[in-house]
Amino acid sequence: MGLQAYHAKRKFGATPEPRGRQARRKGNAFVIQKHDASRLHYDLRLELDGVMKSWAVTRGPSLVPGEKRLAVRVEDHPIEYNTFEGIIPQGQYGGGTVMIWDRGTWAPEGDAERGLEKGHLDFTLAGEKLGGAWHLVRMGARPGEKRENWVLIKAHDEPARG
Numbered sequence: 001m002g003l004q005a006y007h008a009k010r011k012f013g014a015t016p017e018p019r020g021r022q023a024r025r026k027g028n029a030f031v032i033q034k035h036d037a038s039r040l041h042y043d044l045r046l047e048l049d050g051v052m053k054s055w056a057v058t059r060g061p062s063l064v065p066g067e068k069r070l071a072v073r074v075e076d077h078p079i080e081y082n083t084f085e086g087i088i089p090q091g092q093y094g095g096g097t098v099m100i101w102d103r104g105t106w107a108p109e110g111d112a113e114r115g116l117e118k119g120h121l122d123f124t125l126a127g128e129k130l131g132g133a134w135h136l137v138r139m140g141a142r143p144g145e146k147r148e149n150w151v152l153i154k155a156h157d158e159p160a161r162g
């Protein structure tokens with residue numbers, strides 16, 4: 001995807017969000033930002049190939065294994081976004097308050113790019129609030145619907161040992 005969509009949607013004179021650019025580093029950061037926009041949601045971002053792959057999780061992650069939460073795929077964000085907190089002015093894209101809700105590192109099970117393509121990504125999170133295994137699964141698109149609806153699901157973790 002790259003950052004073309006991210007840049008096209010924003011006026012950087014009017015929003016405090018970082019312009020950012022695709023990074024060369026191969027990191028594994030994740031962040032979840034609570035975004036009190038026209039509708040409150042939680043933006044899940046997973047670093048892959050120099051950008052943050054992003055989903056807007058409408059009701060936030062559920063810690064209950066198997067419980068599905070709608071996660072609408074949104075445009076890739078720059079890695080610089082991971083430290084962003086602030087107020088996007090009303091009238092600008094995503095107008096409202098952005099706060100970091102969780103952050104840490106993530107690890108895909110298997111090949112992450114392939115998982116994104118086929119619409120099923122299994123991964124673990126090591127954050128301050130969230131941990132363990134998770135699934136992101138793409139749902140079939142309805143006819144005429146452009147947006148990609150995924151669901152975020154907490155996996156049934158193996159019982160802790162020791």
Ligand code: MN
Nearest residue numbers: 035043056094
């Ligand atoms: Mn958002």
